[in-house]
Amino acid sequence: MILSQQKLQKLSAALALALMLPFAAHAQEAAIRKNLAERIPALAQIDEISKTAMPGLFEVRVGNEVLYTDAEGNYLIQGSLLDTRNKRNLTDERIEKLTAIDFKDLPAKNAFTIVRGNGKRKLAVFEDPNCGYCKRFEKDMQNVDNVTVSVYLIPILGADSVEKARNIWCAKDKAKAWNDWMHDAAVPKAASCNTDAITANLELAKKYRITGTPTLVFADGTRVPGAINAQQVEKLLTR
Structure with a gap:
């Protein structure tokens, strides 16, 4: 043509x-x-x-x-x-x-884990040891089974939070020290160690605009700011 x-x-x-x-x-x-x-x-x-x-x-x-x-x-x-x-x-x-968070990109070395049941389901939580909502969330989480919770300490509520976070991170059994404090108000014993992980967590929180605790990140990338109850956690874990 x-x-x-x-x-x-x-x-x-x-x-x-x-x-x-x-x-x-x-x-x-x-x-x-x-x-x-x-x-x-x-x-x-x-x-x-x-x-x-x-x-x-x-x-x-x-x-x-x-x-x-x-x-x-x-x-x-x-x-x-x-x-x-x-x-x-x-x-x-x-x-x-x-600010979306890819679960697999979270630095596991900077968290400690709490395993319930078979631990097959995954959840990451950014928390401050002095956060009241975190304590309520942790008590609710006792009703959620078959999950591995990775706890990322971000002490953002003051100097006492920094001290408690350090003592928990430096404890011989981090998960036990955390649970004893969050559930039973047993003040973590003074301890010292390398706390670069906590510093890195604070930088990570800044990068992803995590400004409140708890902030939950599920394996599928779902991000939830604030405390939710066990039923809501279950729903997000199983979908």
Whole structure:
């Protein structure tokens, strides 16, 4: 089939536009990076810039922090982008994706385990020894069988939490020291050892925006902030 001159011209224009778009997008991103870096030093290192569902609005990602700007970086928005038509918080969805935790990537060496029954089911929990909700959660967990719970200590509630976390981590039997304290209020005995694991847990919590305890992570990647009861745990373990 022989194309007419007019069709060839249209095809050439379309091809030229297609070739130009990546360069235009790159130039636009470069302009945003340049302007924001010059005006806001904290944004000198931007990890990613991408278009949003809203025309003319761009997402600026720094680590797990999400901001929004226009095509030239002249304005900056900090807050949630809402899809009113579909009733969705696009910012929350994006942050949830950015902070998703792959269970197999959790550093097992920085946790101690509590095994109940055959221990086949898996659950990781980030906890502070002085957290009241954690104590309630731990008592409820006594009613959940056939599970291995990996406890990641993150002492975020003060100096006493740091001391208790250290003594529990350095105990000869970590799980027993933890259970004695959480269930029976038996203060863990003073002990000292290498606590790099606790420091690493705090960094991990910061990376994944774990700001409250307990925070549960199930084997399928489901993340639950806050204490839930045994029935809810069972449901998530078995699904």
